[in-house]
Amino acid sequence: MTGWLVVAGLGPGDDALITPEVTAVLAEATDVIGYIPYVARVAAREGLALHPTDNRVELERARHALELAAEGGRVVVVSSGDPGVFAMASAVFEAVETAPEYGDLDIRILPGITAMLAAASRLGAPLGHDFCAINLSDNLKPWELIEHRLRLASQAGFAMAFYNPRSKSRPHQFSRALEVLREECGGQRLISFARAVTTTEEAIQTVTLAEAVPEMADMRTVVIVGNADTRRIGRFVYTPRSVS
Amino acid sequence: MTGWLVVAGLGPGDDALITPEVTAVLAEATDVIGYIPYVARVAAREGLALHPTDNRVELERARHALELAAEGGRVVVVSSGDPGVFAMASAVFEAVETAPEYGDLDIRILPGITAMLAAASRLGAPLGHDFCAINLSDNLKPWELIEHRLRLASQAGFAMAFYNPRSKSRPHQFSRALEVLREECGGQRLISFARAVTTTEEAIQTVTLAEAVPEMADMRTVVIVGNADTRRIGRFVYTPRSVS
Numbered sequence: 102m103t104g105w106l107v108v109a110g111l112g113p114g115d116d117a118l119i120t121p122e123v124t125a126v127l128a129e130a131t132d133v134i135g136y137i138p139y140v141a142r143v144a145a146r147e148g149l150a151l152h153p154t155d156n157r158v159e160l161e162r163a164r165h166a167l168e169l170a171a172e173g174g175r176v177v178v179v180s181s182g183d184p185g186v187f188a189m190a191s192a193v194f195e196a197v198e199t200a201p202e203y204g205d206l207d208i209r210i211l212p213g214i215t216a217m218l219a220a221a222s223r224l225g226a227p228l229g230h231d232f233c234a235i236n237l238s239d240n241l242k243p244w245e246l247i248e249h250r251l252r253l254a255s256q257a258g259f260a261m262a263f264y265n266p267r268s269k270s271r272p273h274q275f276s277r278a279l280e281v282l283r284e285e286c287g288g289q290r291l292i293s294f295a296r297a298v299t300t301t302e303e304a305i306q307t308v309t310l311a312e313a314v315p316e317m318a319d320m321r322t323v324v325i326v327g328n329a330d331t332r333r334i335g336r337f338v339y340t341p342r343s344v345s
Numbered sequence: 346m347t348g349w350l351v352v353a354g355l356g357p358g359d360d361a362l363i364t365p366e367v368t369a370v371l372a373e374a375t376d377v378i379g380y381i382p383y384v385a386r387v388a389a390r391e392g393l394a395l396h397p398t399d400n401r402v403e404l405e406r407a408r409h410a411l412e413l414a415a416e417g418g419r420v421v422v423v424s425s426g427d428p429g430v431f432a433m434a435s436a437v438f439e440a441v442e443t444a445p446e447y448g449d450l451d452i453r454i455l456p457g458i459t460a461m462l463a464a465a466s467r468l469g470a471p472l473g474h475d476f477c478a479i480n481l482s483d484n485l486k487p488w489e490l491i492e493h494r495l496r497l498a499s500q501a502g503f504a505m506a507f508y509n510p511r512s513k514s515r516p517h518q519f520s521r522a523l524e525v526l527r528e529e530c531g532g533q534r535l536i537s538f539a540r541a542v543t544t545t546e547e548a549i550q551t552v553t554l555a556e557a558v559p560e561m562a563d564m565r566t567v568v569i570v571g572n573a574d575t576r577r578i579g580r581f582v583y584t585p586r587s588v589s
Contacts, residue, residue, distance in 0.1 A: 117365045117369070118364050118366055120362050120363070120458065121361045121363070185465045185466055190470035194585075197579075210467075213458070218427050218430065221429045225454065226454065228429050229429060230480075232477065233478070246502070253498075253500055254501060257494045257498060259498075337452070339434070342403075342431075342435045344486045
């Protein structure tokens with residue numbers, strides 16, 4: 102039996118946003134590996150081993166997946182959203198880099214609907230012009246670099262999407278990010294908080310930077326800051342295709 | 346009959362990347378509107394009117410869609426990729442803004458797999474760290490602003506995805522973009538050209554900025570430039586989650 106490893110995106114939460122490509126590969130899998138709540142989205146069946154693991158063990162999880170595939174398993178590593186955006190695809194290649202014996206394995210990445218685009222679709226079209234995506238966690242980079250990127254992205258006129266904006270272990274940093282954004286963009290810039298998009302716990306609100314408080318975000322929230330042209334129209338928030 | 350308007354993303358080309366949510370709404374539609382090659386992806390059936398239109402008529406197309414929905418139609422505006430990324434969602438809200446009588450319509454945006462994330466999945470994980478998306482067409486913004494954004498994005502250390510990199514009507518600009526990128530990032534930075542991803546005409550190559558020539562891109566190509574840590578591992582290109 103020839104094994105393979107697929108890193109697949111389950112989208113933001115609603116099963117109607119899982120691509121048929123991902124559904125098909127899950128039906129062929131012998132092993133599904135991932136963070137506990139993502140593996141919980143895959144239905145158990147005979148012949149399928151589920152391997153839920155805790156957060157923050159991405160490299161060990163990737164190595165385990167490579168081992169199972171090398172032994173002949175048909176292994177799917179599941180991410181929420183898109184596996185290439187602040188998720189498991191890079192972790193798998195990091196693991197391959199330190200274990201070249203896995204370099205010949207059949208590895209494929211299958212895209213998914215990433216959280217910022219699901220959030221944008223619910224809001225209207227806040228990312229309809231040039232934009233950037235920044236992970237606000239300083240687990241894997243210094244906070245100073247994050248502030249530098251916030252300033253340059255603001256000066257470039259990008260709309261911005263923030264992943265992992267705030268966690269219990271670093272409650273003060275998002276407050277500082279809001280300060281930097283107010284300095285660079287002014288208090289009237291629109292900021293949207295989209296929590297648990299497409300799930301039953303979905304909650305979305307848009308305020309100005311002057312009105313924004315850190316408690317509007319948690320780790321399940323994607324934050325989207327508009328550019329200088331972003332505006333409300335009725336219940337929607339959108340960014341025009343052209344610049345004013 | 347109460348009409349509605351949905352702006353839906355068909356993904357990059359392969360029908361296996363169309364979400365079930367989009368497939369379901371297409372099955373309910375009375376009218377499908379969009380650029381000719383995207384409407385051609387929707388199967389004809391009794392009770393469905395197809396309205397293919399040429400490129401560069403986005404606002405007229407959006408107004409037509411609003412009119413049909415206001416008359417009671419169940420209207421789907423189809424975009425390739427994701428409708429919120431350099432596609433029809435913003436055009437629809439621009440049309441609503443100039444025609445407030447449509448403000449009460451039932452309008453929804455349904456996300457899709459955008460080209461840069463499909464391209465990234467084929468390449469490996471080049472967008473695995475902070476990144477930006479820039480439309481290189483100067484139809485709707487001045488070229489100077491594009492150069493400014495390329496420089497600031499380089500200085501921020503973003504990986505970069507470029508939509509609409511090159512067309513027959515502006516053959517010299519992408520050459521200039523490559524010059525700016527070489528100045529800011531150096532000749533050894535990796536750049537990937539992903540054309541017609543997930544279709545039968547898919548073609549993907551990765552070179553250094555020193556090796557890149559404008560002819561590697563056309564309007565069906567998404568271009569991805571790595572950050573300073575982006576590297577090859579076997580046949581893949583990936584960006585680590587952490588900074589070196």
